[in-house]
Amino acid sequence: DTAVSQTPKYLVTQMGNDKSIKCEQNLGHDTMYWYKQDSKKFLKIMFSYNNKELIINETVPNRFSPKSPDKAHLNLHINSLELGDSAVYFCASSLAGAHYNEQFFGPGTRLTVL
Amino acid sequence: DQQVKQNSPSLSVQEGRISILNCDYTNSMFDYFLWYKKYPAEGPTFLISISSIKDKNEDGRFTVFLNKSAKHLSLHIVPSQPGDSAVYFCAASVVRSSNTGKLIFGQGTTLQVKP
Known part of the structure; x- marks a missing residue:
């Protein structure tokens, strides 16, 4: 009965x-978010979708692309991973x-990212 | 340019005593403030919030105070319990003019409550 679930929990690449x-x-819920928590522990908003429509798009490299197939799902795809992408990513x-x-x-x- | 700052990375208090966690902000447009609590290997969970039209909000053992002139808010936990040991994040947002749900978080304060 997990409310907000993410997979995978760990990703080494x-x-x-x-x-x-x-x-x-x-x-x-009708709104979903992606946050990044960097090595300095700051939680920073990356994206937000409301009913599958993008409403927040912070200054994030375009290697990051969110996709919302329906309002219950918000996936994050990252191309050409870099060392600086190492972080904890939270969905909300x-x-x-x-x-x-x-x-x-x-x-x-x-x-x-190794 | 960090708009929300929690200058104390950690705080240790004795069980039963008061815990006071502090948060400062720089953006005068912020009109809604929240505290989130985070245990290891879990996501943050909402704890308590306050609108800028108020200076105090209380929920059980948790009270948040807002001093708009000083751009400062604090979270008081009385009495503190060992289960309160966690990382506490302060967050702020602009609600009245355009609420998109964008939260600006501080870097967190780790609270340890000793039995």
Whole structure:
């Protein structure tokens, strides 16, 4: 009965590879997010989708491409991985409107690029 | 340019005493503030929030205070319990003008409550 789930939990890969992280929520929320937590522990928003429409797109390299097949899923695809992409990536979801800010987070995916 | 800062990376308190976690922000457009709690290997979970029209919000053992003139907020936990040991993140957002759900997080403060 996990609310927001991410797969995989750990991902170790070589520089230059392409990888995807999947996220699913069963809360009935209409908005989903991707955050990156870097080595300095800051959590930074990357993308947000509301009903499959992109509403937040921070300054992120275009090697990162989110894809939302439906409002319960928001996947993150990363092309040509670089060392600096190593981080923990968190998916989150919320309801639009007044509840945008009370976001429910997944457990995170620790990406290590070698 | 970090708009939300938590200057204390860690805090240790005795069980039963008060824990005070602090957060400063620079953007005067922020009008909604939140605290999230994070255990190891888990995602952050929402704890408590406050709108800029208030200066205090209380929920059980947790109280958040907002000082807009100082651009400062704090989270008080009374009494502290060992299960409160976690990383606490302060977050801020702009809601009234255009709410997209964009949260700006601080870097977190690790709280250890000793039995």
